[in-house]
Amino acid sequence: VIVKLTPNVTNIIPPGRAAAKGGADALSLINTINSVMGVDIDTMIPYPNVNGMAAHGGYCGTAVKPIALNMVSELARDAEINIPISGIGGINTWRDAVEFLLLGASNVQVCTAVMHYGYRIVEDMIDGLNNYLDEKGFSSVNEIIGKSVTRVTDWGNLDLNYKTVARVNFDNCIRCNLCHIACEDGAHQCIDFTEIDGLRYPIVDEPECVGCNLCYLVCPAPGAISMIRLDDGSNPTSWRELSSHPPETMTGD
Ligand SMILES: Cc1cc2nc3c(=O)[nH]c(=O)nc-3n(C[C@H](O)[C@H](O)[C@H](O)COP(=O)(O)O)c2cc1C
Ligand code: SF4
Ligand code: SF4
Structure with missing residues (x-):
């Protein structure tokens, strides 16, 4: 059966x-x-x-x-x-x-x-x-x-220190602005603009980028946005570990 x-x-x-x-x-x-x-x-x-x-x-x-x-x-x-x-x-x-x-x-x-x-x-x-x-x-x-x-694991076991950011490859970018709009209205407002040879290109403010992939997904130009890993994998920590050893909080005393 x-x-x-x-x-x-x-x-x-x-x-x-x-x-x-x-x-x-x-x-x-x-x-x-x-x-x-x-x-x-x-x-x-x-x-x-x-x-x-x-x-x-x-x-x-x-x-x-x-x-x-x-x-x-x-x-x-x-x-x-x-x-x-x-x-x-x-x-x-x-x-x-x-x-x-x-x-x-x-x-x-x-x-x-x-x-x-x-x-x-x-x-x-x-x-x-x-x-x-x-x-x-x-x-x-x-x-x-x-x-x-x-x-496959529960999300609480995933490595919180796994850090990726979006990076724009200006050679492939067609300056359509979709990534900027997506990040501005749907993510973390961290795509600014830079000028190259008089043309305006998007540029990611990497410290502010949370690696959500949204800009990468909406980008219509192949190879214009890559997700880059910044951490070296040497210091993994999960939500489960963090929440089992919560940091001391201020009591106001
Ligand atoms: C027209 C139609 C009739 C179905 N009839 C049955 C059914 O009689 N019994 C059943 O267990 N599943 C039935 N299913 C569900 C399919 O067997 C399958 O589980 C489901 O469609 C997901 O697979 P798929 O995405 O390949 O279609 C039916 C699906 C369709 C589209
Ligand atoms: S990955 Fe997310 S947060 Fe980072 S630049 Fe793209 S849309 Fe913004
Ligand atoms: S979505 Fe892609 S092609 Fe459009 S501006 Fe952003 S990086 Fe360039």
């Missing part, structure tokens, strides 16, 4: 453990995510319009992959769940499949992409996966299953 789990829960661990404890041979996830796709703003009837009424549907496809990867990896790193996991959700290509395998799925299922493009994409996925395994020197797909699981 393969128990299929819904993602419409706050925490995927309890249903996963319950299925394993109940004797399931394997888990599969995710099913679709409850969603309302939109509202026709002329008729004011939400979609899908079924004789004037709507109900929620199931969201699936590319957009749900990050949610599925998170849930698969959470189950894969749970010590109480030791049954195989079948990964589902937004798999379109062999690369997507590899990501699920690396995060602990021992096989994958494809729904939306096959509905869209037909079964032929499975052949492409098999070819791509085989090439990847050959390139990486693996003789079996089993060798990559779960290989990234130990790289």
